[in-house]
Amino acid sequence: MAGVKVRRASYKDVIQPALQRRFTATALLLICASYCYAILFANWNSFLWSWFPIGPTGIRAAFLLLGCCAPVLLLRVADYHVGLRTADSGLQAFAEHGFTMMTVETVFSYTLSAVMFSFIYRWSLPEDAGLNFVTYFLSDRARLNEKAVYFTAHFFLLGFGQGLAHRWWDQGRIMLGVAKPRKEEAPADAQPTPGTRANKVLEKLPLILTQSINCAAVGFLATAILYPLFFRTFCWRISLMIFRPIYTLPKTNLLPSSLPFSFSSVTRALYASFLLELIWTTCTVAFSLFMVKGPKKNGKPLSSESKDPNGSLVNGLKVKKEAYRAFAMWELALIARDFPDRRKTIYEDIDRPDGPIWNQIAARCLDVLKSIETRIDNYGKPTHPSPAPAPAVEPKGRTSALPRGDAIFQSTAPKTLFMAEVGNIVNNATTDPGQPSQLSPLAKATAAATKQKLLDWQSQATGSSSDPASLLHTLTARALSSPLGRPLQHTYRRRLARAVLGADPHGEPSLYANAAGALCLLAVHSLAEDRYGNVQRDVAAVVRTLTAVTRKLDAFAEALPRHWTDVEGERACPEVDEVREVLRDALAQVVEAFGSYARDLRLSLADMRMAREAVAAGRGKKGEDDVEMRQVG
Template identity: 45%
Template sequence: MAAAVRRSPYKDFLQPALQRRFATATLVVLATAYFEALLLARWSSWLWSWFPLGPTGFRAALFFLCGIFVIILRISQYHPGIRTSDSPIATLVRYAPRWTTFETLFTYALSAWIFSLVYLGTVPDDAGFERITYFTYDRARLNEKPIFLTTHLVLLGIYQGVRHLYSDIDRLSLGTAQPSNGDSSKATGEDGHVSTQMRRFRDQLPKIVVHSLHQSVMGLLLSASLYPLLLRDLLWRVNMTMLRPLYSLPRTNVPPANLPYSPSTLLRCLAASVMVMFAWTAANTAFSLLLVKSPLKNGKPLTADAKDPNGSLLNGLKNKKLSIKCFAMWELAYIARDFPDRRKAIFEDMDRKDGPMWSQVYKICLDTLHTLSSNIDAYTAPPAPATTPQQAETALGDKPRTSAPPKEDHIFAPLPSNKSAFRTSVSSAFQNAALAGPGGPPASLSPVAKRTLHAARSRLLEAAAPNAEIEVTPSSFFRELALKYVLSSPLAGYPFRQTRRRRLASAVLGSPYGEPSLYVNAASAVSGLAVSSLREDRYGHVQRDVASLIRELTSLGEKLNAFVNEGGMGKHWTDVVELEGEDKCEEVEEVVNAVKHALKRVIVAFEPYARDLRLTRGEVKKAREVAGLEQEVEVREVMPEMVQIR
C-alpha cells in the first residue's frame, strides 16, 4: 500500500511569502533612513559625507532603528478586515483599554525621542541648539531650545500614534480575484511582483511628502499650545536637576521669561518633524502595499509546489485564523479564474477523508456566505426576554400564605399619564366635596343639581387640562437634550452618532472585524468553479450541487438586497446630521454586488439546463430577478455538454 502524501499546512507556504514581503518593506525603511542621513551630512569631505561606514552610516543606522520600530509594530498588530462598531465611542470603549493601544503610543514616542537625539547631534553649532550655553563670566545656562524640540517630537509621536489607532492603519486591505465584465483575464503574476509594488510605492511618494508636511504643521501647532501650558515647568525642573551635578547651573528652577519660539527654532522643529513623519509614513505605506500582494509565486498559486496542493489549500480554507483563511480564499478565487489545471485537479480529487475536494470547497464557500445571513439575523434579533424565577412554593412546597402575593407587573412600566391621573383625582375630589354635607351625603340629588354638578366639574377639568397634557419621562427628556445640544453638532455629536454606514458594516460583516474580500472571493470562487465545470468536470459531480447553489445564492442575494437597499436598515435616532458618504457602506455594497454577480454567472451558464437540474420556472425567474437579468433564455431539450447523474 502506498504511503499517504503528507499534507503541508497552508501557513508553511504563506509565512515564507510574508517574510519576503517584510524584508522588502525593511529595505524601503533602510533606503529612507540613508536618504535622511545624507540630508543631515555636513559635506566637509567628498568621501565620508556619504560613505556608509562613516558618520552618515551611523546616523542612517539610528534612523533605520526609528523606522523599524514601526515595521515591528505593524507585524505584531496587522489584521484583515475593518473595525465594525455602531459608533466611534463604542470603538473607543472597546479598544482603548487594550495593551496594543499603549504599545502603539509608546512605539511612536520612543522612535521620535531617538530621532530627536540624532537630529540634535547633527545640528551645526551656530544654530543655538546646544544643551548648555555660556554667557558673561563663563556662567553656564540651560538652553530651552533642545528641550522644546525633543518635547515637540515626542508629542508628535503620540499624536501620530493616536492617528494610527483612529485610522486603523494596522488593517490590511486584501484584494479580490473577480472576473471583469464576465471575462477571465489571466493572472501573469504582475500583481504580486516586487517591481509592481515598488512602482506603486513610487507613485505614492508625492502624497507621502504632502501628508508629512501637513501633519508636521498640525503637530507643531499642538506642541506650541501644550508645551507652555502643561509641560514647560516640569521639564525645566527635571533637566535642571539632572544637569546641575555636571554643570555650575543656577539653583533656581524658574524657567526663562521668554518662550523658545523664535522663527529659526520653529523652522528647525518643522524640518525635524517632516523628516520623522516621512520615515513613519513611508514605512507604513511600504508595509501596507507589499504585504497585500496576490497569493502568487512566479505566476502560480502559492500551493503549486506542495506535494498535495489541494490538501494544503483545504488546510488554509479551514483555518480559524482570519488572515490565513482570507489568503487561502483569495488563492482559490485565482484558481477558479485563471488556472484550469488546478480546477481540473479539484474536480477529479475524489478520494479524500472528508469527501471529494469539490464538495468540501463548495461547503466552505457556502458556509462563508451564510455568515452574512447569520450576522444580519443576530443584529436584528430582539433581545431575549428576562427569565422569571420560579415561585417559592415549587421549592418549599405548598404552605398557607399569610400575605398577599407579590405583584407581577413590570416595575419599570411607565406611570399613568399626568393628564389622566390629574383628571381622575380632580373629578373624584370635586364630586365627593359636592356630595358630602354636614350630615353626610344625601340619599339622592335632583336632576337640576346633578346637571349643575356635572357642568361645574367639566369647566374645572378644562381649565386644568393644559397643565397636564404633556407626559415627560427621563428617557425622553435626555433624548431631546442630546438631540438639541450634542448630536445636532457635526463635531460634538460625531463620537455618539450611529450612522447608517457603520451600522450596515456591523450588521452584515460581523464584529469585531469584517473582511469584505473573504465573502467576495468566496462568491467568485464557487461560481467560477461551477461555470468552469461545464467544460472541465469529466465526471459531472458539480452539477449535483448547481441547483442548490442557485437557490442559496438567490436566497442570500434577496436577503441582502432587502436589508441594504430596501429599507431593512432604518435610520437611527442619533443620526441627525446629513454627511456625504455616511448613508452607504462601500464594503457592504461590494459584497452585495459580488453575490449578485456570482448568481448572474451561474444562472446564465446553467439556465438552459434548468429542467434537468430540477429547477422550476418560478425558481429560475426569481433567480433572474435577484441577479438583475431581464431576458429569459430558452431551455434546451438536449444537453450534450452535461453529464446527467442518475
C-alpha cells in the same frame, strides 16, 4: 503495527514565507531611506566621509534604522489585520479598541521613534545651532537651554499624537483584493506584474508628501499651544533633575522669562517634523502596498509550492486567523478565474479522507455566505443567552396554622415620596398665597420672556416658529454635525457593515466577495473541465444559497431604518455594496450557464424565477441610481 500519522499540509507554511518576503521589501526601503537621511544630516566637511557607509554616515544610518524605523516597522507587523472595524459609531469603536494593550504599544513605539529621531537630528547639528541641552554664558557658568528642552518635548508629543492617530484611523488595516468574475473572457496574463505593484509606491509619492506636510504642520501647532500651557514647567524641572548631577546648574527652578520660540528653533522643528512624518508615512504606505500583493509567486498560486497544494488551500480556508483565511479565499478565487490546470486538479482530487476537494471547498464557501444570512436574521436580537429555568422546589408542609382575623388582604397606605414633598414646597413658594394653583406675576413674566426668547432663537435657526420641538432638533443636528459630535453618529454605513460583516471585532468584505466569485467560477468552468461530474450535484445548492443571500441582503439594506443620530442620512456602504455586486454577478453567471439544465439539476421553476428576480432587482436599482446621478449632473 500502528500507522504513522501523516501531518496535514498547513497553509501557514505557505503564506508566512510570502509575508516575510514582503516585510523584507519594506525593510530594504527603510534602509535606503535611513541612508539617505544620514547623508542629508552630514556636515559635508569631507566629501568622502559625508557619504561613505563605513564611517559617521553609516553609524548615523544604523541609529536611524534601529531607533527610528524599526519600532514603527515592528509595530506594523504586530498590528496588521484585515477587515474594517465594525462598530455602530466612532465612540463605540474607540471604547472597543482604544483601551487595549495594542494602543499602549502603538503610542510607545511612535514616541520612542520620535524621541530617538530628535536625538539623532540634534547630534548631527553644528555647535552654533543652539540646540545643546547645556549652554555657557558669562565665562564658564552653565545653564539649561530651554530650546533643546522644547525641541525634545515637541517630538515626544508628536510621537504620542501620531500613535493615537494611528489607532484612531485604524492604520494597521490592510485591504485585500477581490478576484471578481469577468463578464468577458480576458487573458490571465492581463494581471498587473509585481514590478507594476512596486511602482505604486512612486505613484503614492504625492500623497505621502502632502500627508507628511499636513501632519508636521498640525503637530507643530498643537505642541506650540500645549507646551507653554501644560508641559513647560514639568519638562523644565525634569530636565534640571537629569542634568544637575552632571553639570553645575543654578539651584533655582525658575522658568526663563521668554518662551523658547525663535525663528531658527521653529524652522528646525518644522523641518525635522516633516522628515520624521515622511519616513513614518513611507513605512505605512509601503507596508500596506507590499502586504496586499496578490497570493501568487512567479505567476503561480502560493500553494503550488506545497507538497499538497489542494490540501494546503483547504486548510487555509479553515484556519482561525482571519488574515490567513482571507488570503486563502483570495487565492481560491484567483485559481478559479485564472488557472485552468489548477482548477482541473480541484475537480479530479476525489480520493480524500474528508471527501473530495470540491465538496470541502463548496461547503466552506457556502458556510461563509450563509453566515451573512445568519447575522441578518439575528440582527437586533439579544446576544446574551436566556437564563436557565430555576429548579422546581417541592412545597414544604405547613408547620403552623394561618393567622386569623388579620387584615391581610387590605392594601397598605401609599408612602409619600420625598421628591413629591420637595415639589410641593417649591410650588407653594413660587405661587401667590391667595391663589395656590396659579403662578405669581413675576414667575409668569419670567416664563413668558423665556418662551419668547426661545421662539426668537428658533425662528432665526429654522426660519419657522410653529413647531416648538424643531429648535431642539436643529440644535441637536448641529451638535452631531460638529467634529466633536461625529463620533456619536450611528451612520448607515457603520450599522450596515456591522450587521452584515460581523463584529469579531473586524469584518473583511473580500472574504465574502471572493467566496461567491470562487463558487461561481468553479461551477461555470466545471461544464467543460469536470470529467467526473461532481460539481453538478451541488449546483442547485449554490444557486439557492446565492439567491437567498442576495435577496435577504438587498431587502435588509433597503429596510434598515435611519438612526436618529445620523444627521446626514447617506444610505451608502461601499464595503457591503461590493459584496452585493459580486453576489449578483456570480448568480447571473451561474443562472446563465446552467439555465438550460435546471430540471436535470433539480432546480424548480420557482428557484430559477427567484434567482432571475434577484439579479434583475439589483441591476434595476443600479440603473435608477445612474439615471438620477446623470440628472443631477
